[in-house]
Amino acid sequence: MERDLAGGSDVGADPERDLGDEPPPAWRVAPPDLLSPIDPNAPVSGHVVSPPILAASEAPEHDWAAGQVLVHPVLKPVGTSGASFDDLRAGLSTAPGKSHAQPILAEGPCGLLVGYAIPAAGFDVLVNGEHLLSWGVGPDEVHAAAMRNLAAWSAGAAWTDEVSGNRRLLSSDTGDGWDASRILLPEVRAHLGEELGGRVLVGLPERHLLLAGSLMPDDEEFAILFRDFVVEHSGDADEPIDRRIFELRGGELVEFAG
Numbered sequence: 001m002e003r004d005l006a007g008g009s010d011v012g013a014d015p016e017r018d019l020g021d022e023p024p025p026a027w028r029v030a031p032p033d034l035l036s037p038i039d040p041n042a043p044v045s046g047h048v049v050s051p052p053i054l055a056a057s058e059a060p061e062h063d064w065a066a067g068q069v070l071v072h073p074v075l076k077p078v079g080t081s082g083a084s085f086d087d088l089r090a091g092l093s094t095a096p097g098k099s100h101a102q103p104i105l106a107e108g109p110c111g112l113l114v115g116y117a118i119p120a121a122g123f124d125v126l127v128n129g130e131h132l133l134s135w136g137v138g139p140d141e142v143h144a145a146a147m148r149n150l151a152a153w154s155a156g157a158a159w160t161d162e163v164s165g166n167r168r169l170l171s172s173d174t175g176d177g178w179d180a181s182r183i184l185l186p187e188v189r190a191h192l193g194e195e196l197g198g199r200v201l202v203g204l205p206e207r208h209l210l211l212a213g214s215l216m217p218d219d220e221e222f223a224i225l226f227r228d229f230v231v232e233h234s235g236d237a238d239e240p241i242d243r244r245i246f247e248l249r250g251g252e253l254v255e256f257a258g
Contacts (some may be wrong), residue, residue, distance in 0.1 A: 064135035067118060068145040071127060072153070075180050075205060076113040076243050082106060083129055088139045092129050100129025104139050109253040110246060112204075114184065118144050119177065147184070154182050167222055168196060172210040180204045180241055189251050200244040201256060203230035206237030212248075223258070 035237035043063035076082075082105035092100055103126040106114040115128040127142060137140075153176065162169045170192060172179040182188045183202060192200055202228065213226055228244050234240045243255040 008164045062134045064137055067131070068141075069120050071116050071146045072144060072149050072178050073117070073143070073146040073181050073184060074115045074117045074124075074177070075108060075184075075204060076115045077241055078106065078111045078113070080113050080115070082113070082115065085139045085143075088129065088132065089251065092133055100133065103128050104132070104142065106139070106143055108184070110242075110244070110255050111246065112242060114143075114181075116142055124177065132237060150178055150181055150188070151185055153178055154185055154188060157182070160164070166216055166219065167213065169211065169213045170195060171212070173208060175208060177207060179208050179210045180206065182210055183253060186251065189248055189253070193248055200248040201226050202248060202253060203233075204246065205230045205234035205243065206241055207239040208237075209233060223256070 079194070082103040083100065085104070085106050088104060103115050118127065119125040132139065141199065143168070152206075156173050157172060157176070157179075160171045160173065162171070172182055172235045192212045196212060198217075201211075201215050201216040201223065203209075205211070209228070211230065213222065215223055215226075223245070223250040230245060231243045234243045246253050247256040
């Protein structure tokens with residue numbers, strides 16, 4: 001029994017008292033039948049079905065069979081530090097205590113670099129030399145797998161098409177993380193050239209955005225507006241890539257010279 005602090009009578013376990021917003025108690029009126037079969041679909045208080053436990057050796061970071069279907073290329077800014085393909089092809093040291101924690105980087109267009117990411121819950125894991133040692137593969141195999149995955153994703157990723165008078169802008173901003181990297185695909189560059197025609201300007205301000213616009217001979221202002229847009233978005237980006245303006249020439253990406 002407890003003393004009622006408001007000055008009333010003693011209170012205690014009273015099954016008839018008001019329980020506020022709580023659901024009515026499920027008072028047992030009969031003893032449990034211990035010999036009855038257990039209902040497999042009956043809810044269990046506090047029980048949550050645990051996801052299957054994946055052995056560490058089967059995680060993408062350790063198992064190439066799992067990692068090769070997840071890895072994607074990501075564009076990195078000029079000057080990003082990492083392990084070059086040339087150094088990696090020369091071989092990785094397996095000496096005790098030797099670290100290969102730097103991300104592996106391939107040469108991209110116009111001085112940009114290409115890294116390789118494995119998506120995880122809320123973040124990405126950049127592939128480094130330790131992954132190569134664990135997987136038992138070389139950097140060229142990682143690159144080939146990443147490009148296959150990017151092409152498969154890009155085939156189903158939408159483009160945003162904006163038209164204003166004679167001006168037309170195509171952009172990719174799905175939020176999946178591979179938008180800017182689409183420019184690495186020959187089929188994407190061909191698509192932009194066919195859709196826009198003439199001189200095609202390209203912007204890669206951040207990882208999640210690829211811009212392409214058609215530059216008409218009598219519309220010099222468009223190039224200025226395009227550049228301002230790229231600079232603004234790159235400055236506000238969490239993962240910026242480049243503030244330069246690029247152009248497609250002969251199906252290849254080159255720096256725009258005006």
